[in-house]
Amino acid sequence: MSFFKKLKDRMFRSSDKIAGSLDALVETERAQGGDAAPEAVAEAAPGARPGLVGRLFGAGVDEPRRVLDDAMLESLEELLIEADMGVDTAMRVAANIAEGRMGRRISATELKQALATEVARIMEPVARPLPIYAKRPQVVLVVGVNGSGKTTTIGKLASQFKAAGKSVVIAAGDTFRAAAVEQLQIWGSRAGVPVLTAPEGSDPASLAFDALTRAQESGADLLLIDTAGRLQNRADLMEELAKIVRVIRKKDETAPHNTLLVLDATTGQNAVAQVEIFRKIADVSGLVMTKLDGTAKGGVLVSLADKFGLPIHAIGVGEQIDDLSPFDPEDFARALVGLPD
Secondary structure, eight states: OOHHHHHHHHTHHHHHHHHHHHHHHHHHHHHTTOOOOHHHHTOOOTTOOOHHHHHHTTOSTTSOEEEOOHHHHHHHHHHHHHTTOOHHHHHHHHHHHHTTTTTSEEEHHHHHHHHHHHHHHHHGGGBOOOOOOSSSSEEEEEEOOTTSSHHHHHHHHHHHHHHTTOOEEEEOOOTTOHHHHHHHHHHHHHHTOOEEOOOTTOOHHHHHHHHHHHHHHHTOSEEEEEOOOOOTTHHHHHHHHHHHHHHHTTTOTTOOSEEEEEEEGGGTTHHHHHHHHHHHHSOOOEEEEEOGGGOSOTTHHHHHHHHHOOOEEEEEOSSSGGGEEEOOHHHHHHHHHTOOO
16 A cells, blocks of 8 residues: 555545535635626636536536635634644645636636645645765664653664664663653564663663664664653753753764654644644754644644644554654645545
8 A cells, every 4th residue: 555545544534624614615706696607607717627528536517616705714714723724824735726716616626736735835845854874883863751652662763764774773661661761671672683772761871872872883874762741840851851862972073964753633723832842952953743644633743834834754554663754844735635646
């Protein structure tokens, strides 16, 4: 199964909600008795394909159409805000869609295509795979709140890099959560990747130092360091992460080379607040978004891209190793609005 198909199938909550809302938005005029005369309905928007071919591609003149006016534009903005795109992003996207289309009759398919184009345009600059440097070991610090999918993401990344021929070491730096350590050990065992642990409650910085020493001695390509995600006391977390950085820089003054923030899509706009917090706590260099299969608010990823411009390295739509994939903006945009591949 291609990742696009998996993405589209598993993002059904987001795509069904957005696609259904767009359909209803266009149908509103007809439901209110506002159907136009046949000659007006036949006016296709630029790029529409009438006749049999158009119907096959879902953009033909047989589809219901509605004049894109101020009322429809306001409804579109509300729809995008409800999809968690955020107010500023929603208004900008709606305005761009309206440009050149105001006063024209538009079908739901054309509206979806226009929305997908705008989403992909926003996402394109931030769609960048996790960079792999010549520096060995490349130290990747992984941060995020507990429950965001951070530990699972580390396991998937380790397995995928190992399968690609890279040697990997994992440091189970969330020493206060036995479950996180056990989960990493399971992933490490599956992938044949060593997982360095310390007794519960141990100093995470000391473990990170030992793990970097081991990675250097073994000639590993990558060192993935898990961290705690307790936001109840931000000062403690900030000091803990700062200490990890200070300590590993005694071994490698350029480390960490990446700081990944893992976000849970089901938290909606709370993800925006988390980015703001972790950018203050740690020097976040890129994002990974998990659990897109469990939310109707996948639009938050668009909001994050528009607001922060941080690289989005990967997205997750499940628990299996191949359910984490490099971020593709066009695939994501089409899946989000319910368009076919």
